[in-house]
Amino acid sequence: MLKEPPHTPPPRQAAEPVPGTQIPSMPGGYPFLGHALQLRTRPLEFVQELRKHGDIVAFRLGTRDAYAVNHPDLIRQMLVTDAKNFRKGRMFEKGRLVARNGLFTSEGDFHLRQRRIIQPLLRRAHIQQYTSTMHQIAHAQVDTWREGQEIRMDRELFDLALATVTRVLFSTRLGEGRSAAVCRSLPVLLEGLGRRAVAPIDLLDKLPTVMNYRFARALAQIRGVIEDIIAEHRSRPAGSEDLLAALLAARDEQSGEGMSDEQVYDEVVTMLIAGTETTAGALSWACYLLSRHPQIQRRLQAELDAQLGDRDVGFDDLGRLRFLHQVIAETLRLHPSTWMLMRSPVTDVALGERVLPAGAIVLFSIYALQRDPSLYPDPDVFDPDRWVPGRTAQLPKDAYIPFGAGIRGCAGEQFARAEMAVILSVILRRFTLQPATARPARPIVRLIPMPGAMPLTVRRRPHGHGIQAVR
Ligand code: HEM
Structure with missing residues (x-):
């Protein structure tokens, strides 16, 4: 109990x-x-x-x-x-x-205009369509896990969160090289920004230190990946309905002008940063907490089994999975991003x-x-x-x-909630999570408190083989 x-x-x-x-x-x-x-x-x-x-x-x-x-x-x-x-x-x-000058950092009327363009694409009507891609991505990755395998859950979930944002919002498959580049550079950038925000003097940013050199290199790597994403998208035939297509097609109500290439870049880098490590961190903490509270994990698995039968989770199921939402809410209380x-x-x-x-x-x-x-x-x-x-x-x-409040509150809240619910369901339908080490996780605080190295052992559930993919 x-x-x-x-x-x-x-x-x-x-x-x-x-x-x-x-x-x-x-x-x-x-x-x-x-x-x-x-x-x-x-x-x-x-x-x-x-x-x-x-x-x-x-x-x-x-x-x-x-x-x-x-x-x-x-x-x-x-x-x-x-x-x-x-x-x-x-x-x-x-x-x-x-x-x-992306959505996270811009101010005033400019921010409001950008928010009016971007927010609808991250709302419920679109989430319904995104859920099946989220499911496919999670399903493909989790099905590579083997019984008894020790998994670096923090890395695995970072990869999943990155693949979800880039495939769902930009219709891009990054591939191993570019994923690894983002995986290496994003933590360096977040650490650098966190350090600069609380630095006692501004000059520290400008000194030729190793940390500042690593920051500049990470920025150049991310820039390269994002420029590739935008160029690939532009070279595709019209018809895609993702967030990047909407940014490229957006017109100012008064002037009728489109967004400059620089502004499209700013919004894409914002989504990549705001939408990857946040969700990856929350998912990692959820898996960690479940592995340390086996009764809660069993109760959640029982809810998933009872509500889904032999199906995997789909958009219409999300509203019914009450205990899953309680687990997510409590994780985000203890470990807000x-x-x-x-x-x-x-x-x-x-x-x-x-x-x-x-x-x-x-x-x-x-x-x-x-x-x-x-x-x-x-x-x-x-x-x-x-x-x-x-x-x-x-x-x-x-x-x-956990998602802030008011006009600067999280634009991706519904996206993140759906993503977390889908990924946790896919994992816990197939596997039970166990701690691989007795050492408790210690948050590493960059801009976002991340769990650090988190090895978990995955145990295949006896009936987890027969799950049908969602239609
Ligand atoms: C568990 C996941 C997430 C958490 C806990 C979270 C949390 C937050 C918080 C607290 C803010 C407000 C910052 C402030 O008031 O200064 C914020 C803003 C924002 N978030 Fe999230 N976020 C998450 C996932 C996402 C995702 C997946 C996306 C995009 C797909 C996203 C996009 C944004 C954007 C664009 C803003 C800036 C909004 C604005 O200023 O208009 N977030 N987020």
Whole structure:
């Protein structure tokens, strides 16, 4: 039996605005570095310490003042109700080195226009059609696994997530060479961006260091792969209905102009970065947690068997797999794909009882929020039953935001949810996952906390051979 969680505690109230109130400061900063060292060397612990110092707490990045916002109502104000008063801030300015003016990093009216073009292609109507390709890709890869094989699950799921984004959204098969290039370069880029976002001084980006050289090389490799994808797509006969075709065909409502080649590149690199390591990380954590909680794994397999019979999962099944969605929800609570995000007020903004100055560096951590013991009892326990309908009624609206919220919330949420559900179903219908080592996984924090090397042993399920592919 799963441990019954205590009732959700009553929500914390955000304070009333009292402009001018002093913002508490985080102790423990170093001269010149401020708290940059803590953010760099033990980021997940540090964002949780920041949370313990109040709803808003001041700290320093080098000699610059920065603020962490920890209360769900205040985070909601930044992301949703007062979003027009915030830009995306320092982290995303650094992100422009890679994603330039793509959907993740662009601002204002330009961002809205691009979002109007891209968002519909990642919504339900298209997901229905994407699900069968997602299934084919997962099926082909998982069927190569052998009974008792030890699998580097983190790598396997990265390959699957990369193949899914490139085949579904760009109708491209990368092949081994280009997949390996992305696999090598993406982590280097994410690590470099994470480092730059919290660096105490900007100059560090520009020095001729080994790390900066590796970053530049990784960027050139990704650029090469994306230029190939776009060139291949352009050389195909018209008729493809994927996201890249829509980007190439899009016209500005007023001027009638199409997107420049540079802009198409920016959106493709954005989708590749936003859509690969995020989903791969979430899937890896889900497999890891299931391997460590055999009862939960068995319960999930029982649901899949009961709902699907001898078929594999299809789009119409997704709504019925309630426990699967609870497992995904709980995985994304414990291991959200972004450990910290940033914003910057465009004008002085009253947030709760404090005022944040225009231009400030403002950090919020979905990781710290979703492990807050005042919101989630036993916050570090993996308990998918927290998400039984009705149990979460007491949670403040934005206490759970793995996909962010508001106009800058994740454009690929429905895509990612469908992809995770399909891949987990395909794996767990055929195999039971067991830890291959007793060593617990330790998150490696780049821009996205990844599980690091995660070997799992796969055990073929006795009736897992007779599954019919989805029609
Ligand atoms: C488990 C998987 C994923 C998680 C947890 C996730 C999470 C997030 C979060 C938290 C944000 C908001 C960032 C902010 O507020 O600053 C975001 C934005 C975004 N995500 Fe995702 N994401 C996932 C998968 C995907 C996928 C598969 C795609 C594309 C196919 C995607 C595309 C984007 C884009 C384009 C944005 C920027 C949206 C904008 O600013 O308009 N994401 N994501």
